[in-house]
Amino acid sequence: MSEPEGLEVPITGFRGVRGGGATARFSVAEAMLLRDLVSQVAELVGEGLPEDQGETTEPLERLVGLSDNSSLPDDPILARLLPDAYRDDESAAGDFRRYTEHSLRSGKVAAAQTVLDTLPATGGQVLLTGEQGQVWLRALNDIRIALGVRLNVTEDHEEMLERAEQGGPQASGLLVYDWLSLLQSTLVQALW
Secondary structure, rough: OOOOOOOOOOOOOEEOOOOOOOEEEEEHHHHHHHHHHHHHHHHHOOOOOOHHHHHHOOOHHHHHHHOOOOOOOOHHHHHHHOOOOOOOOOHHHHHHHHHHHHHHHHHHHHHHHHHHHHOOOOOOOEEEOOHHHHHHHHHHHHHHEEEEEEEHHOOHHHHHHHHHHHHOHHHHHHHHHHHHHHHHHHHHHHHO
């Protein structure tokens, strides 16, 4: 199986460190790729956030971050990243979304920013506290969800790898998805 050019799949991924936390080393290409992906997810989920919470006219809306949106996003990636809380009750799902969507979006953007703040653009060693590791896990999961929707990834890991081996336009994306899965898995183990 060939790898995307410049992407070196880490043999060990993340490792735990004494006192908690995790560490990993990233090549320049890996860091650039991960920073690009996390930035794209942050941009996508951040589109629904007001630049300034003062834009809303109601004090209660400013206080609790109410959204005027009560329906599932049309974009399939956003629909997976911001799912309905109540699938069988459209009204309850809409009400829940109005009260939670801004904070959910803000949290995803903040998680992406943590990755950008802790991953040097030129690659190198990353040392995460336990709390930063948890944030990285959320950000990696968001990237995997977005990429998985785009690539039509299913739970059948073997089928996904076979598709990657066959080549085609999605092969490198599937390998990146697999690499992200490895990073996420080793980070979970390191934090454990």
